[in-house]
Amino acid sequence: xxxxxxxxxxxxxxxxxxxxxxxxxxxxxxxxxxxxxxxxxxxxxxxxxxxxxxxxxxxxxxxxxxxxxxxxxxxxxxxxxxxxxxxxxxxxxxxxxxxxxxxxxxxxxxxxxxxxxxxxxxxxxxxxxxxxxxxxxxxxxxxxxxxxxxxxxxxxxxxxxxxxxxxxxxxxxxxxxxxxxxxxxxxxxxxxxxxxxxxxxxxxxxxxxxxxxxxxxxxxx
Amino acid sequence: xxxxxxxxxxxxxxxxxxxxxxxxxxxxxxxxxxxxxxxxxxxxxxxxxxxxxxxxxxxxxxxxxxxxxxxxxxxxxxxxxxxxxxxxxxxxxxxxxxxxxxxxxxxxxxxxxxxxxxxxxxxxxxxxxxxxxxxxxxxxxxxxxxxxxxxxxxxxxxxxxxxxxxxxxxxxxxxxxxxxxxxxxxxxxxxxxxxxxxxxxxxxxxxxxxxxxxxxxxxxxxxxxxxxxxxxxxxxxxxxxxxxxxxxxxxxxxxxxxxxxxxxxxxxxxxxxxxxxxxxxxxxxxxxxxxxxxxxxxxxxxxxxxxxxxxxxxxxxxxxxxxxxxxxxxxxxxxxxxxxxxxxxxxxxxxxxxxxxxxxxxxxxxxxxxxxxxxxxxxxxxxxxxxxxxxxxxxxxxxxxxxxxxxxxxxxxxxxxxxxxxxxxxxxxxxxxxxxxxxxxxxxxxxxxxxxxxxxxxxxxxxxxxxxxxxxxxxxxxxxx
Numbered sequence: 001x002x003x004x005x006x007x008x009x010x011x012x013x014x015x016x017x018x019x020x021x022x023x024x025x026x027x028x029x030x031x032x033x034x035x036x037x038x039x040x041x042x043x044x045x046x047x048x049x050x051x052x053x054x055x056x057x058x059x060x061x062x063x064x065x066x067x068x069x070x071x072x073x074x075x076x077x078x079x080x081x082x083x084x085x086x087x088x089x090x091x092x093x094x095x096x097x098x099x100x101x102x103x104x105x106x107x108x109x110x111x112x113x114x115x116x117x118x119x120x121x122x123x124x125x126x127x128x129x130x131x132x133x134x135x136x137x138x139x140x141x142x143x144x145x146x147x148x149x150x151x152x153x154x155x156x157x158x159x160x161x162x163x164x165x166x167x168x169x170x171x172x173x174x175x176x177x178x179x180x181x182x183x184x185x186x187x188x189x190x191x192x193x194x195x196x197x198x199x200x201x202x203x204x205x206x207x208x209x210x211x212x213x214x215x216x217x218x219x220x221x
Numbered sequence: 222x223x224x225x226x227x228x229x230x231x232x233x234x235x236x237x238x239x240x241x242x243x244x245x246x247x248x249x250x251x252x253x254x255x256x257x258x259x260x261x262x263x264x265x266x267x268x269x270x271x272x273x274x275x276x277x278x279x280x281x282x283x284x285x286x287x288x289x290x291x292x293x294x295x296x297x298x299x300x301x302x303x304x305x306x307x308x309x310x311x312x313x314x315x316x317x318x319x320x321x322x323x324x325x326x327x328x329x330x331x332x333x334x335x336x337x338x339x340x341x342x343x344x345x346x347x348x349x350x351x352x353x354x355x356x357x358x359x360x361x362x363x364x365x366x367x368x369x370x371x372x373x374x375x376x377x378x379x380x381x382x383x384x385x386x387x388x389x390x391x392x393x394x395x396x397x398x399x400x401x402x403x404x405x406x407x408x409x410x411x412x413x414x415x416x417x418x419x420x421x422x423x424x425x426x427x428x429x430x431x432x433x434x435x436x437x438x439x440x441x442x443x444x445x446x447x448x449x450x451x452x453x454x455x456x457x458x459x460x461x462x463x464x465x466x467x468x469x470x471x472x473x474x475x476x477x478x479x480x481x482x483x484x485x486x487x488x489x490x491x492x493x494x495x496x497x498x499x500x501x502x503x504x505x506x507x508x509x510x511x512x513x514x515x516x517x518x519x520x521x522x523x524x525x526x527x528x529x530x531x532x533x534x535x536x537x538x539x540x541x542x543x544x545x546x547x548x549x550x551x552x553x554x555x556x557x558x559x560x561x562x563x564x565x566x567x568x569x570x571x572x573x574x575x576x577x578x579x580x581x582x583x584x585x586x587x588x589x590x591x592x593x594x595x596x597x598x599x600x601x602x603x604x605x606x607x608x609x610x611x612x613x614x615x616x617x618x619x620x621x622x623x624x625x626x627x628x629x630x631x632x633x634x635x636x637x638x639x640x641x642x643x644x645x646x647x648x649x650x651x652x653x654x655x656x657x658x659x660x661x662x663x664x665x666x667x668x669x670x671x672x673x674x675x676x677x678x679x680x681x682x683x684x685x686x687x688x689x690x691x692x693x694x695x696x697x698x699x700x701x702x
Contacts, residue, residue, distance in 0.1 A: 004311040007467065010525035011292045014534070019289040022282045026475055029279050052495075107510040111423050111457070132493040144509040149452050168478045177439050177474050182505055183456065186497035191449040193411060194489070195364035195380060197387045198258050201411040204363055205418065206449025206496070 042160035048133025052189030081121035083143035120153035127162035262490025301440025305502035315345035331426035337451035339431030376557030428454035432465035461512035468537035483600035523575035545595035567595035579629030583616035
């Protein structure tokens with residue numbers, strides 16, 4: 001008998017009556033919690049993620065590239081990794097932001113360069129969560145997973161209209177279960193640790209800084 | 222400054238190790254301070270006791286439901302992972318788990334494995350098995366890295382290096398990391414670890430991780446962490462191997478949400494962790510990064526024994542937050558190493574007997590005051606005190622009729638205890654004899670020996686009272702009349 005069969009045989013031998021599904025109880029629980037008004041969600045998100053040590057800039061949708069240029073200059077970012085096939089990537093290239101480096105080939109050939117010579121990366125997000133101040137990052141072939149992990153500074157674009165109240169709302173409303181990417185991520189602040197004497201230190205293994213550009217307002221603004 | 226080199230050690234040594242820590246004011250202060258800090262942080266996350274109770278009830282419901290369908294959910298998890306391109310392996314024992322992982326390493330000619338935090342890998346002593354086969358298994362969680370560098374084992378499941386001060390870590394780094402001068406600045410120490418480990422993430426052929434939640438419906442593995450080393454291990458090397466216990470599966474992604482919310486709040490008092498890493502397969506064609514190959518090793522190692530019994534099955538509800546140890550008066554005083562098991566504290570006392578057998582662990586369920594704090598803070602409502610009492614009974618008795626014996630059933634039985642209880646039953650079952658005994662015991666109390674076997678090692682001698690209760694009551698009655 002194989003190991004697998006052996007394990008299943010032991011588990012099946014136990015008498016276990018299937019209990020009722022918790023689906024309804026979970027839905028009822030989240031429905032019972034106080035709701036943040038829709039027009040307050042972006043602000044709540046911004047306050048919460050700032051408390052997690054992220055730098056937040058609310059910026060009109062049309063002006064984000066200008067704000068990014070300010071951030072690049074202020075932080076002395078010499079190399080900024082970006083996704084050239086995305087809409088925001090094309091906007092960056094068209095605006096002539098300095099130091100742009102496209103993530104346009106598999107990591108295998110330039111791992112060391114990514115680890116050692118890239119100062120920052122900019123990515124979009126699928127949305128954000130107000131309750132905890134969390135980014136929903138949805139990497140794909142155009143905008144790979146390592147962008148939000150390896151460079152010391154991660155700049156994330158968040159559309160204020162895409163902020164949802166809770167993780168539960170995000171999973172249900174955005175239908176996550178029907179189409180998860182190979183790697184979805186929730187990111188709440190820069191990398192950190194308290195493993196030495198419970199003393200909080202930032203920049204453990206991932207980004208040391210997280211910069212959020214919160215895109216707000218009408219296009220006409 | 223002493224370094225404790227800790228291997229799995231027999232339970233018979235438990236009392237000696239516990240006594241050593243109790244006598245060490247330095248360790249006592251370390252653990253007291255750390256546990257007070259963690260308890261305070263957790264309490265701040267749950268200001269509304271009524272809401273907390275609702276959340277715990279919901280989390281318990283989800284875990285119990287998942288376990289009630291365990292075989293079916295494991296089959297679905299396996300099928301969906303395979304559909305996503307993940308290879309699934311099964312291991313009944315630590316040796317089998319290590320052999321599977323070693324085989325994968327050999328096929329890739331791996332010399333270096335970087336590891337994210339995984340208690341199951343500690344449970345099977347993976348590092349040891351890899352080292353013996355020439356694969357360098359390097360811990361990359363800062364706390365685990367420190368503990369490994371010191372040649373020790375974690376003393377806490379969430380904060381592995383909680384027993385060490387920054388000065389000790391500074392000395393350790395200066396001694397063990399080439400080119401590093403002594404500094405006890407915490408930021409500087411973390412940056413040293415970062416630099417060393419970043420090179421290793423680049424070099425390693427294999428990355429290993431644990432799993433916090435496995436989702437059957439989507440074939441997804443969820444990992445909770447703050448540092449980003451877990452993401453490095455699951456993303457940078459060409460091969461990702463995840464290892465976890467068979468109990469970690471839930472049906473749907475929605476079921477993870479309440480558990481995740483309670484896990485970080487109960488563990489470190491955080492509303493959420495920095496990263497929630499949701500993995501649903503290796504690199505797809507056209508993608509530019511991520512592992513090319515992905516494996517999941519599902520480990521039994523005694524879990525099916527706990528599963529077989531409806532009461533003991535509750536042990537498997539655990540989501541490994543560590544709140545029970547943070548609130549345990551025994552853990553706070555003796556620290557994590559004294560237990561000699563991978564999982565210390567209250568959860569360790571109820572889960573280790575299934576992994577290692579009662580033969581090696583029968584003293585552990587007894588090392589509790591049954592104060593109930595562990596059960597009260599458990600986010601999934603495991604009745605830990607009830608399970609401790611149950612295991613005490615299993616450790617000292619034969620299996621009840623109709624119940625399969627546990628591994629090491631009855632290993633804690635001693636002739637002396639059996640005799641004492643027999644004598645007790647004999648005496649208390651015969652009123653005349655009992656009265657005669659009570660009369661003699663009170664009159665000849667001066668004959669009580671000062672040394673009473675094990676009892677007086679750390680307690681004052683037992684001595685009968687001058688008058689029995691019956692006599693006292695009789696006197697009171699007479700005085701009233």
